[in-house]
Amino acid sequence: MPQLDPTSFSPQLFWLAIAFILLYLLMSRLVLPRVGKVLGQREERIQGNLEKAVKLKAEAEEVLAAYHKSIADARAEAHSALNQAAAEIAAATGAREADFAKKLAEQTVVAENRIKASKTQALADIRTVAGDLASAMTAKLTGVTVNGSDAVGAVEEILKERA
Numbered sequence: 208m209p210q211l212d213p214t215s216f217s218p219q220l221f222w223l224a225i226a227f228i229l230l231y232l233l234m235s236r237l238v239l240p241r242v243g244k245v246l247g248q249r250e251e252r253i254q255g256n257l258e259k260a261v262k263l264k265a266e267a268e269e270v271l272a273a274y275h276k277s278i279a280d281a282r283a284e285a286h287s288a289l290n291q292a293a294a295e296i297a298a299a300t301g302a303r304e305a306d307f308a309k310k311l312a313e314q315t316v317v318a319e320n321r322i323k324a325s326k327t328q329a330l331a332d333i334r335t336v337a338g339d340l341a342s343a344m345t346a347k348l349t350g351v352t353v354n355g356s357d358a359v360g361a362v363e364e365i366l367k368e369r370a
Contacts, residue, residue: 337362 210219338359345353 334359334362334366 342353342355342358
């Protein structure tokens with residue numbers, strides 16, 4: 208192999224040095240500044256995106272806090288409306304119950320008056336019926352006819368004695 212021949216080392220080293228210097232100059236003057244520029248732009252873009260992300264995160268947290276606050280306000284408003292409706296229903300129910308109790312008391316008084324009147328009428332009718340019964344029994348047992356008013360008078364005398 209010619210590269211390993213010791214007699215050709217010095218020209219190879221000379222051309223190696225020239226190629227290295229040319230490549231170094233080419234890389235340091237043309238390629239590396241462009242790569243550095245692209246890396247700098249990339250770093251700026253990443254930094255800008257990170258700053259945007261931080262701003263968006265802060266905005267999202269603000270929106271989330273506003274959302275939670277609006278939900279809490281809506282719940283409080285709904286709870287207030289529910290309590291108000293319950294109070295209105297309770298008041299309406301109380302008024303209806305009072306009205307019903309008043310009507311029931313009136314009907315009870317009317318019914319008690321009717322019962323008293325019926326009782327009085329029944330007691331009056333019982334005396335007449337007892338007199339008629341006594342007259343009929345006397346006629347059947349003794350064969351003597353007794354006047355209805357006399358029989359009623361006799362029944363009332365017996366009731367007065369027992370009372």
